[in-house]
Amino acid sequence: MRAVQITDHSGSPVLRQMPAPALPDADQVLIEIKACGLNFADLLMSKGKYQERxxxxxxxxxxxxxxxxxxxxHVDTxxxxxxxxxxxxxxxxxxxxVFPASRCVPLPANMSFEDAAAFQIAYGTSHVALDYKARLQAGETLLVLGAAGGVGLTAVEIGKLMGATVIxxxxxxxxxxxxxxxxxxxxIDSETQDIRAIVKELGGADVVYDAVGGAQGEAAFRAMNPDGxxxxxxxxxxxxxxxxxxHMLVKNITAIGIxxxxxxxxxxxxxxxxxRQLFKWYEEGKLSPHVSQTFPLEQALVALELLRARKSTGKVVVTMGDG
Structure with a gap:
């Protein structure tokens, strides 16, 4: 089979021919992969800088x-x-x-493999962050940094579904x-506009979703409302x-890692x-994954470079075809 492999953290990933995986163990399944979503974490992992190595x-x-x-x-699911x-x-x-069966989620009948490959991490991250962690409430104001990126765009969608005003x-x-x-x-255009000033003019932010960090994160923090x-x-x-x-103490602001x-x-x-909630929303037509570009497996390295250059919007997906 063909696969994109890293052999050391100082070099670049390589597309190569390699043996097909062994038969699954008792709690595993063998998957014929049709599509795979790319994530910024793939770039970090290739350099040994991701939290999991x-x-x-x-x-x-x-x-x-x-x-x-x-x-x-032993798989009965x-x-x-x-x-x-x-x-x-x-x-x-x-x-x-070959993957653990516990890591697999059956797809809704109306979901394509490309949408599925763009769905779990981006929507899952945003939903757990906004609902489970931040307890975003209808009527609150949500500020999303990096809002056109893979996770950011899902935060915009989900924030609106939850009844927030979204910046x-x-x-x-x-x-x-x-x-x-x-x-x-x-x-807000992060290249040309003053994030702090505009957000404060709009009434401040109750929840900040920061996928960018740096100066943008600091500006957003300074535009937060009490109890944010x-x-x-x-x-x-x-x-x-x-x-x-x-400042966090005085304004009763909570910082949350996700x-x-x-x-x-x-x-x-x-x-x-x-x-379960996200797939239900998808089946109801309330979520629409934004896949900006798809690449065949032989162009996977081009796709990763597009992600590295931050030239993509939404998700970038690699498809395997029938070969």
Missing amino acids: PALPTILGMEPAGIVRQVGA LQQNDRVAVFSGCGGLAEQG ACARGADKLEICKQAGADHV RFLYIGFASGDMPNLKPN YWGGYLKFAPDVVTDSL
């Missing part, structure tokens, strides 16, 4: 979707030919993969238009925001309950 060599790809082809002896999405952690940028912050007119289409009530919640989602800028603890995949280790029901 699988042993090398390893295959990149955290978010595959495909068809169950073989089922382990899935059967052959089921269509599933997998939060794999790694191994998704390949034509086949979306992104770079450039094209990205801001995509944010408007996703439901943003107000938009600041969500650390990621640091796409490369820098962490320097939040002032004394790593969606971490819940699978100590509170998996948080993830499964969230995905």
Whole structure:
């Protein structure tokens, strides 16, 4: 089979031919992978900078979707030919993969493999962050930084579904238009406009969803209302925001870290309950994954570079085809 593999953290991923995976163990399934969503975490993992560091060599790809082809002896939740999405952690940028059955989620009948590959991490992160962690309420104001990115755009969608007023912050007119289409009530160009001033003019932010960090995160923090919640989602800028603890104290602001995949280790029901709600919204037509570009597997390295350059909007998906 073909797969995108990393052998050391100093080099670049390589697309190569390699042996097909072994038959699944008792609690695993063998998946014929049809599509895999890319995430900023794939870039961090390739350099050994992600919070999880699988042993090398390893295959990149955290978010595959495909068809169950073989089922382990102890698996009773899935059967052959089921269509599933997998939060794999790694191994998704390949034509086949063996994964724990517990990491697989059956797909709604109306969901394509491309949508499935774009769905779990981005929507799951935003829903757990906004609902379970921040307790976002209808009528509150949500500020989303990096709002045109893979997770940011889902935060805009979900924030609107939850009844919030959504302020979306992104770079450039094209990205801001995509944010408007996703439901943003107000938009801010992070390259040319003053985030703090505009948000304060709009009444301040009750919840900040920060996938960018750095100066943008600091500006957003300074525009927060008392009793606000600041969500650390990621640091796409490369820098962490320097939040002032004394300001947090005076304004009763709560800073919250969110790593969606971490819940699978100590509170998996948080993830499964969230995905159940998200798939229901998808079936009802209330969520529409924004896949900006798809690439065949042979162009996976081009797709990763697009992500690295922050030139994409929504999700970038690699498809395996029939080969």
